[in-house]
Amino acid sequence: MMSDFNLKIPVLKVEQPIGTFFVAGIRARDLVEISYSDVRRLAEDQRDLEKYLGIQRPVSKRRINEIKKYIEGDDSTFPTAVVLAVDEKCVVLEKVTDEFYYLSLSAYYPEEGIDEDPIPKGKIAKVIDGQHRIAAFMDENDNWTFDDWARIFDINVSIFVGADVAEQANIFATVNLAQTKVNRSLVYDLTELAKTDSPFKTCHNVAVVLDGEPTSPFFERIKRLGTATPGRKREPLTQAAFVESLVRFISADPVVDRNMLIEGKRPRRADHAELLNRPFRNLFLDGKDLDIAEIVYNYFEAVKSKWPNSWERLDVTGNLLPKSNSFKALMKYLKEDVYLTAVGDDIGRIPSKEEFLPFFDGIELKDEDFTARNFVPGSGGQAMFLKLLRGQVKLEDIVEE
Structure with a gap:
């Protein structure tokens, strides 16, 4: 019935x-x-x-x-x-x-x-x-x-x-x-086609600039589409890792920001308290993608100066520094420990490489220390690297474990 x-x-x-x-x-x-x-x-x-x-x-x-x-x-x-x-x-x-x-x-x-x-x-x-x-x-x-x-x-x-x-x-x-799921790096790459600004599009733009600039520490290192780019030998960093780390500097909710911009609304500018958590927020709202790129450029130039051999050794299995997990830890260090200290109240300013260098002076890690033995693959190695950057643990403590 x-x-x-x-x-x-x-x-x-x-x-x-x-x-x-x-x-x-x-x-x-x-x-x-x-x-x-x-x-x-x-x-x-x-x-x-x-x-x-x-x-x-x-x-x-x-x-x-x-x-x-x-x-x-x-x-x-x-x-x-x-x-x-x-x-x-x-x-x-x-x-x-x-x-x-x-x-x-x-x-x-x-x-x-x-x-x-x-x-x-x-x-x-x-x-x-x-x-x-x-x-x-x-x-x-x-x-x-x-x-x-x-x-x-x-x-x-x-x-x-x-x-x-x-x-x-x-x-x-x-x-x-x-069925194969769409790679996140490819999804972020497709934001380039969007007509409206969004936090993800800005982070994608920064990735493209740094990947394409011959003087950049990331020149031809970012795996744009989630798979190897034809003609390149080594791409240790995925675009997904780059975008997802950088977007935290810009937006607490990228989807809400994107929807507002599509509707023709303008998200409010961040006050000082909000900038302490999202220091690149107003740079994004002002369309200063290149300023954000220059900050990341200068910061990683300092990283490269601290560990030049490890940064360049892309072909060594187990070398943590050039890879996505290391990038995530370094970006968290930049956001929570380095950038705001470097600029003081002038949030949005572009510090030079020389201003970033002192934040690595006291770190005891040497090029040869970036091994799978010291930093296990995955989130565990990433967390341990961040603790070392912050001085919360010493290298000998890791080795003894």
């Missing part, structure tokens, strides 16, 4: 080796209302597919909040499909042509005496992939977040009708495990 609720949508039939499914666009609010309740309570429940596959993947509230902010932007889009599985009891298909159908989705309540579980409106569609996108349209109480939102947001979906849990698991594995 069908319920009074009925969502009728035009769909296209798709035939692939896995079988038949239907593609369509569904209003975001409608999709929220028919999605499984375990998708709505992402943080508490584990989904059937993950139990079936033995996957223990926690759902990220941080990721949901990031998408919420993204949705509010004037150029937000979800071009890739949310994948749904729907029980055939909830579906009526009306054929128009061999490829074009009308698909009606309804709740299902069995007739009296029939031993079947009901399928209420809120459990019509099981989400195989795209749960974070759907959750971003709801608040913590499962309520629609954008009732007053003037724009219409349709979400394209791929609907599998009658797929059992094994088939759903196969689809889940294909979408989440077999």
Whole structure:
């Protein structure tokens, strides 16, 4: 027995080796209302597919909040499909042509005496992939977040009708495990095409300038697209590491800043207290990307002067200094210990290489000390290097460990 609720949508039939499914666009609010309740309570429940596959993947509230902010932007889009599985009891298909159908989705309540579980409106569609996108349209109480939102947001979906849990698991594995994710460095490189300024675009611009300038300490060292650049032998630093380290000097929330600028609004200038945490904030707002580049240039010229052999030895396995982990530690040292001390109250000024050099005078590390033995790969080595920069530990303490 069908319920009074009925969502009728035009769909296209798709035939692939896995079988038949239907593609369509569904209003975001409608999709929220028919999605499984375990998708709505992402943080508490584990989904059937993950139990079936033995996957223990926690759902990220941080990721949901990031998408919420993204949705509010004037150029937000979800071009890739949310994948749904729907029980055939909830579906009526009306054929128009061999490829074009009308698909009606309804709740299902069995007739009296029939031993079947009901399928209420809120459990019509099981989400195989795209749960974070759907959750971003709801608040913590499962309520629609954008009732007053003037724009219409349709979400394209791929609907599998009658797929059992094994088939759903196969689809889940294909979408989440077999497909290659876009490299973050490539994503940041594509910000160059954006017409509007943003914190990420500024950081990308700085990376491009320093990577392309022959006198720069980073000349042809930054892996722009996440993979090796043709014609280069060694690129020890990824653009993702560069951008994600530098953006902390500029913005507490780069997505919010980007959305404001797209809407033609101007983020407020930082006061002195904010500049203590985001010292390049006003340089960004004033469009002084080259000033930011010059500060980073001069700082790493000082690093290069302190450890010239290690900086240039790109072909030595285990040499920490030229790599992303070392860069992250050095940038944190610049932000929290060096820059503000160097400039005093004149935040935004460009210190010279000579002004940065004293911050490395007391550090006992020598070129030959940048080894995998002293600095293990990953965040552990990065944290230890930062402690050494700050004088919190000594090299002999690391070696003894």
